[in-house]
Amino acid sequence: MSSISPEAIATVADLAGKSRVAARELALLSRARKDEVLRALADALDAATERIATANAEDLQRGRDGGMPASLQDRLSLTPARIAAIADAVRDIAALPDPVGEIVRGSTLANGLQIRQVRVPMGVVGMIYEARPNVTVDAAGLGLKSGNAVILRGGSAAASSNRVLVAVMRESLAAQGINPDAIGLLDGGGHDAVRALMTARGLVDLLIPRGGADLINSVVLNSTVPVIETGIGNCHVYVDAAADLDKALAITINSKTHRPSVCNAAESLLVHDKVAGDFLPKALTELAGAGVVLHTDERASAIADVAGVPFAIATDEDFATEFHGLEMSVGVVDSLDAALDHVRAFGSGHTEAIVTEDRAAARRWTAEVDAAAVMVNASTRFTDGGEFGFGAEIGISTQKLHARGPMALPELTTTKWIVEGDGHVRA
Structure with a gap:
């Protein structure tokens, strides 16, 4: 991989730093508070339907002018009905059980130590995806519910739609007293910005690519950030x-x-x-x-x-x-x-x-x-998170480690071991 411009590295570092602060705050929110925030966010999307549709029309016109295939225009299109469905998917996420704090397993050892494995947020999750603006909202909603901040990098074909969607969601968070940096957009910067995100190890905890084979392979092969591979569907x-x-x-x-x-x-x-x-x-x-x-x-x-x-x-x-x-x-x-x-x-x-x-x-x-x-x-x-009852999905993994198939809330968590003693020392 060729060198990455200092400007792109600095932009991603600044964005990731803000996201990490927001992630620490999100991790402390109760389920009731997160659900309240998500329902308000869904209402904000509904209220902004005309604003979102106008931005999407700009993307579609650019696509038509550039010869975009009809199948990709379909993926890009946000009709009022699709915007309403996206908002409803956020409400569905709010209604789902919160995986954070779930005890995966636990026991009391013979020596009296109490140990338990508990689900916790990943931290900062990056998404790199193509002309699917619904992913912008799905990823943000799932991130919020699972206590993760998200950094979104959508394709240039959906640039106008993504800017407005992220702006609406950040405005909703700010109005509710939630750090808007919980939802970040890596906008512009070309391939350098994408490469800076892929190599922001230590700043970004997990990267999920969604799109065609070329995009997915590029992220899997070039990223130094841990990746969950979402595969093509033949x-x-x-x-x-x-x-x-x-x-x-x-x-x-x-x-x-x-x-x-x-x-x-x-x-x-x-x-x-x-x-x-x-x-x-x-x-x-x-x-x-x-x-x-x-x-x-x-x-x-x-x-x-x-x-x-x-x-x-x-x-x-x-x-x-x-x-x-x-x-x-x-x-x-x-x-x-x-x-x-x-x-x-x-x-x-x-x-x-x-x-x-x-x-x-x-x-x-x-x-x-x-x-x-x-x-x-x-x-x-x-094969879809919504159809499986998971709510909106963040992707469908075709790999075998950590997650496989439709990925929803549990797949956006990791675990930590909590060990409680009473002055125990190891002999």
């Missing part, structure tokens, strides 16, 4: 020989088209050869009718051709691609083993779904698929 739906084909069709369509730009949308469809002839003509027709561009292997292509559905011959690159839009790779497999092998070769460890009425096949799928979430007879779209 998710599969596998229709087994024993599938209920009506369920399979509904799950396939929902997994792909419900919101194709997000990481839990299905990118690949695998169908057992025994049911491909019955299932694929209707499935491919409905997918194509929904605007999905199909990349099909040889056997799926033959079925698409007979059904009169447009297709392109799929390559390994297609099967490895997270499309982020209305495109899907489709393959026919000879067995459950072949489906498992395909997922091992091309899956990203995010979400993998099987549709089957065969309990033995379902057990093998859940045991052998190595992913953060494994679905049986359910859409991949359910």
Whole structure:
């Protein structure tokens, strides 16, 4: 990594220093106080809907002028309904149990020492993310509830939206007597500012990247701050020989088209050869009718051709691609083993779904698929903190240490050991 400008280092150090002061104050707040602050923050977002939508319109116009793909414009867009949903997600966070202070385990030793492991805030959490302004609020809300200060670095595509969202939230905190530096925005400074944040070890306790593979890999490889890796979502739906084909069709369509730009949308469809002839003509027709561009292997292509559905011959690159839009790779497999092998070769460890009425096949799928979430007879779209009952999520981790899958409040805490004695000394 090339050298980082002194200006960027100084900017991040100043921001992180203020955040650390705010984090110490947040750690002392009761659950009741944090919940009160969050509810007021949600009300402030609702009241600022027009202000937020106006800023978002500026971002969308810049995106259109710059040729931003429609799928990314969808991720960027903040309609009044989406702003209301974001505010409601903050209220949901307020209603969740507070993990801070939870005793993970504890005991009294034979010598009388009392020990307990207790959840405590991380401290200062940095977020680096792309054109998803809802992440700005989700991260801030989860940070406040878990007693952490957050430093937010959103993508330039959402710059206007993020500035207004952070300004509204900081104004709400200040009005309630809470240190507004609990929510910080690293604005401007280009790549130097991002690199300064990634190397602010000792000032920032944890870094979470959210976005495409290039962003995530860059943070994981170059950060000296501990990182929780949120992975890309090359998710599969596998229709087994024993599938209920009506369920399979509904799950396939929902997994792909419900919101194709997000990481839990299905990118690949695998169908057992025994049911491909019955299932694929209707499935491919409905997918194509929904605007999905199909990349099909040889056997799926033959079925698409007979059904009169447009297709392109799929390559390994297609099967490895997270499309982020209305495109899907489709393959026919000879067995459950072949489906498992395909997922091992091309899956990203995010979400993998099987549709089957065969309990033995379902057990093998859940045991052998190595992913953060494994679905049986359910859409991949359910891999989501809100759908799991966690409230807003800060990301979906595909790594195996500390956190895996949708990350919410407990994943934003660490633990400390508290040991109480009565003059105990070690012999």
